[in-house]
Amino acid sequence: MANPNDFMTRDIVVDELQARQRSLRLAVVTETFPPEINGVAMTISRFVDGLRARRHDVQLIRPRQTKTDAADQEEVLMRGLPIPRYPHLKMGLPAKNALVHLWSMRRPDVVHIVTEGPLGWSALQAAIKLKLPVTSDFRTNFHAYSGHYGIGWLKKPIFAYLRKFHNRTHCTMVPTESLRRELQQVGFQNLRVVSRGVDTRLFSPTKRDVQLRRSWGATDVTPVALYVGRLASEKNLRTLVAAYEAMRVVRPEIKLVLVGDGPARQELETQIPGVVFAGLQRGEDLARHYASGDIFLFPSITETFGNVTPEAMASGLTVLAYDYAAASQLIRQGESGYLVPYNNTDAFVTSAATIARDWPNAKAIGMAARIVAESLDWERLVSDLEAVFHQAAQTSPAPREILVPHAGNASA
Structure with a gap:
């Protein structure tokens, strides 16, 4: 029979468990x-x-x-x-x-x-x-x-x-x-x-929709440039239009799809005929629109972060943006996207044309962007x-x- 005094002489090991923080x-x-x-x-x-x-x-x-x-x-x-x-x-x-x-x-x-x-x-x-x-x-x-x-x-x-x-x-x-x-x-x-x-289960390259692309007039190989956000002057949409026109010089078949709505829509409809206006999209429909594009053009200069940047990256798109906010934090130039100096319109337009010219490399960069986005855990x-x-x-x-x-x- 064990002597109770033995327990008093043995080493006692105490696990210090961290107290759970109280609910607020x-x-x-x-x-x-x-x-x-x-x-x-x-x-x-x-x-x-x-x-x-x-x-x-x-x-x-x-x-x-x-x-x-x-x-x-x-x-x-x-x-x-x-x-x-x-x-x-x-x-x-x-x-x-x-x-x-x-x-x-x-x-x-x-x-x-x-x-x-x-x-x-x-x-x-x-x-x-x-x-x-x-x-x-x-x-x-x-x-x-x-x-x-x-x-x-x-x-x-x-x-x-x-x-x-x-x-x-x-x-x-x-x-x-x-x-x-x-x-x-x-x-x-x-x-x-x-x-x-970013929700990488919602925003994913697997949501690419061939039928949706066809509704835009795009085949499997047609380059599609995408913009998601308010159609408003603070989003610097003049630069977006200039970048699209520069890409069309290199690849005349390229399509531009604008997802969102706002006070600038009517002006844009008259300024760039043939552009697809997809309107406001939510949830799975938004994810399909992202994944069905190829390059994401984001010329805004008024963001504190810009959630659309990681959403586009998670969807496997090649992002072109100014070097600030989320883009600066997430993108490595030429590896997981393209960055140009802040508010430099000429550099943005030139880079857009370069991406159109080197389309196969741009697609590979989009896949690298997806890997970066997978690390953004909510x-x-x-x-x-x-x-x-x-x-x-x-x-x-x-x-x-x-x-x-x-x-x-x-x-x-």
């Missing part, structure tokens, strides 16, 4: 969300789903998109107005008092503000009043857009507002290191890089975001007890 109560305030189609809406949807999968309680606060729009149990719908020139998009109205009331009843650990419009500003003011930690995203170059809509004189005031807005938060998340450096040089503080991923990026929120939550002594029972949906 997060309030996410955004003025864009699916079914709206844009990079910010898609990214936020991904992050919200990822955080909920990690058992965080995410309260989504957004404008009501349509009269029939109904909140689920984890949403709060606020009043909104259509954005000029984009009536399908809504801008949230000021709602500080409503948010103070909402968060007084059910205090979040962190308030995360995605957009800097009236609803975002109200959320910032409400969180400060209640002494709640706040984080923010810098996702849209509103100050850069101003020059494309006849209000260039507002660029400095807009930029000053954005700087004031973000510097009042615990930290501001940006998608690339280059953007972090750019903003830091002009006075933005507490910047943190949290990149973006799970890792959600983990990075989660770490930021945990750090922010520890900066405030605010109690997290529920003051009244949760009442379910709320609407304003």
Whole structure:
């Protein structure tokens, strides 16, 4: 029979198991969300789903998109107005008092503000009043857009507002290191890089659709240049048209397919007859359009990231873009895509013609781009975001007890 004292003299090995991080109560305030189609809406949807999968309680606060729009149990719908020139998009109205009331009843650990419009500003003011930690995203170059809509004189005031807005938060998340450096040089503080991923199961070369290509007038071997995004002046579409015309000189059979819609569509239809306007596409249909192209032309100079770049790469397309934002971060020149100096129209057009001239090599580069995209794991990026929120939550002594029972949906 074993002597009980023997156990006291034996070595005891203790495994130090890391404690699981506690779940957080997060309030996410955004003025864009699916079914709206844009990079910010898609990214936020991904992050919200990822955080909920990690058992965080995410309260989504957004404008009501349509009269029939109904909140689920984890949403709060606020009043909104259509954005000029984009009536399908809504801008949230000021709602500080409503948010103070909402968060007084059910205090979040962190308030995360995605957009800097009236609803975002109200959320910032409400969180400060209640002494709640706040984080923010810098996702849209509103100050850069101003020059494309006849209000260039507002660029400095807009930029000053954005700087004031973000510097009042615990930290501001940006998608690339280059953007972090750019903003830091002009006075933005507490910047943190949290990149973006891509769904490589949805966006894949396997979604290539021969029948879709035929509807564009393309055979199996016809080169197809693709653009995905808003048809609007801030996307630098004049350079897109010039690049396409240069490619046609080299390969007259080339097709151009534009996926998206916007205020510039009518002008483009008269300017470049024969171009395929595919309109807005979502989900599997969007994936088929990507994979059925060959080269992705992306001349925009107003991106903070540009989700379309990794989506095109995941689809096996050869990307031509300016050397900044997502393209600069993901593409190695001549290996997984083509980069030209920022806002150098001549270089962009010349490179497009070179790609058309060396078509077999361009196709091989598209396959290399797919391999790069496969490394962009959403799970890792959600983990990075989660770490930021945990750090922010520890900066405030605010109690997290529920003051009244949760009442379910709320609407304003």
